[in-house]
Amino acid sequence: MIGSLLVGLLVAIIAAAITNRGENMGCVGKILLGLAGAWVGQFLFGDWGPHIADTAIVPSVLGAVILLAIFWKRGS
Incomplete structure (x- = not known):
């Protein structure tokens, strides 16, 4: 659990x-973004690349980038 966070x-x-983007999100906001990005990224791109705590890092980062690009404005 703590590893996933x-x-x-x-x-x-x-x-x-x-x-x-997302400089002022705070720690909890970043954790939620990372978890949601991991879910989206692994749903769209699969489960490949290096794993940490049963989470594929590369698809997770791609999913989080997609979420940031869609939902977060620069400088806010």
């Missing part, structure tokens, strides 16, 4: 660095 945070931090 940390992976969600890691995924969201990587996605925010790639897109330059």
Whole structure:
């Protein structure tokens, strides 16, 4: 459980660095973004690449980038 939360945070931090969005989300918001991004990414792109705590990192980051690009404005 704690491992999944940390992976969600890691995924969201990587996605925010790639897109330059979501700087002011806070820790809980980033964890939720990372978990939702992991779900979306693994649903769309499958379960490939390196795994941490049973979460495929590459598809998870791609899913989080998609969510940030759709739902988050720059600078907000």
